Amino acid sequence: MEEKKNSEELQNKPKNFIYEIIDGDMETGKFGNKVHTRFPPEPNGYLHIGHAASICLNYGIARDYNGKFNLRFDDTNPEKEEVEYVESIIEDVKWLGGNFEDRIFYASDYFDKMYNWAVELIKNGKAYVDDLSADEIRAYRGTLTEPGKESPSRNRPAEENLSLFEKMKNGEFKNGEKVLRAKIDMTSPNLNLRDPIMYRIVHAEHHRQGNKWCIYPTYDWAHGLEDSIEGITHSICTLEFENHRPLYDWFLNELGVYHPQQIEFARINLNYTVMSKRKLLKLVQEKYVDGWDDPRMPTVSALRRRGYTPEAIRNFTDNSGIAKRDKVSEYALLEFSIREDLNKHANRVMAVLHPLKVVITNYPGTVEELDAVNNPEDPSAGTRKIPFSKEIFVEQSDFMENPPKGYHRLVPGGEVRLRYAYIIKCEEVIKNENGEVTELRCSYDAETRSGTGTSNKKVKGTIHWVSAAHAVEAEVRLYDRLFTAESPDSDKEKDFLEFINPNSLELIPKAYLEPSLKNAKPGERFQFERNGYFCVDTKYTTKDKLVFNRTVTLKDSWGKKAN
RNA sequence: UGCCCCGUGGUGUAAUUGGCAACACGUCUGACUCUGGAUCAGAAGACUCCAGGUUCGAGCCCUGGCGGGGCAGCCA
16 A cells, blocks of 8 residues: 555545544544554454455554554454454455554454453442343343343342352353343343343353453444454544444543544445445355355455456546445446456556457468567557468457448458558358358458558457467356346345346356467456456366456446447 | 434535535546556536525525435344
8 A cells, every 4th residue: 555645645535434433543542543444354254345444544543653564363263263264354455555563463363451451440340240041131131112020130249140150150150041131221222231241151162362362342342342442543444433432432441541532434335246244254154156266256356357457446446435424336446447447557468258250362381470569558568570471360259240230340242450450351251051150261461560550441340359370268257247237236036146146157168369368477468459358267277277267348338339 | 203313516525613605436638658547737517405594705604495325134
């Protein structure tokens, strides 16, 4: 991520409400003019574009205010968490440019401290061990409109609570037999304050703590403590925690410890996809996609594999904005962000995805090396040579026997320019027994070679091509959106799986690429001229087989008009 | 039905804190172009959810509605 913005730039940047809050805190010196943020994922899945927004926000704030940014795993639920997720999250945060330096923390490392604080609350009569079952607790909690009632265990003496709590810790009870609850107010209109649970018994192996613990802190109890321990100033979370803030504050106040400020903002949603980890997990487990990093997924690892750059994702999240109202960003904005980046940085090459053979009948049986510009947006990218010969492949869609009005590619008897080569004329159309076009016989005009300036001829279209004898073969995967509905998970009747796009992947086993691509490296990005941006797949590319993923198409004003 | 949050072009944000509603994406024109890309020029699109009130003046403040979202896990 770019270096710390200078103060003038920071002044002029339109500020979201969080920056305004922080500006206010800087003025009053609330946190001693320090800013310290964190990104606190639970390692129970891969990061998605929404998490990327949170990382960019939190890291960006730390950077802009010359503060610090922590990565902290909120690993308080051993039943759902795995090291695989921890590892992928670390990789993704780094890749996005979220620089946590050496500050990578785990909530589970704070369990001893949390336990002691719980003991303190018990001693102060602010927490108690409850014998009620999960069902009973729910019943006692009341409803949205009716107050709850107090558990019979609520007024147990502190001594008894202490010994019971210790027994909980020592594994003397089964799952669900006891819980530790905060003693707040069973009649609060905010249900989160009706004696929330602080610890539950879970006999399960934790990915870092092993079997050291069989009681685990709940989010409400743990999160503020984690922030407090790390000296976080602004604890930024999503909207659904707004009703939990009084609880966040209550625990910290009762303990009298350092007290960060929780600020909530609306998460990013993206249309034509789903964002909940549960649904993404389902897509993976039930094999609707090929893993968390399937390029059609909205995960950071998938976007990376698809060819997105960290820069593009940062721009996308910046442009998506920060506010408190629910929002859905358009897929087009994501696509814009990557096109904008790749247009400037990706070298152009020629590749034919759906080949149609063209024989240039009057071209000699020789090979010419033609000059091609690598990136018209960046002269420093230089030029390269491309071989041209008598037999070439062009794109099937670049020829039409009966073209609609406005089509300016190859038609019978018509002319087009071959990019960086000659103008050719279609003399003959060859078909198979099914009437399908299998080959074109064309003539070329030797006076029209690109760069020679000897041609007065103007043609409307320029198409790309690859010399048949020199072509490199590759598998190419074309992706479309994973869902056909803008908001696949908001239909009241239909399950989101019913909206899966059956055509979200078109696999082209054999595409023809210009020879310069022979040694393309996994992860390398290119623009296939007129086709879109592509990158070498990092998962399936081998020494003997190149696999390309289409990152995004080029904007296509003709295709749009034609439909 | 209790509590909390939120309503600004199609989408997402802004409006110097009470002063002509701006920017980006998208859409549509046109120019240019050896990528139907890029670039450039332009256009359309908003009674700022509604109704009252305060004020010379309200997107912004007040009141009341309406609409959307969240909360009744021993998930986070």
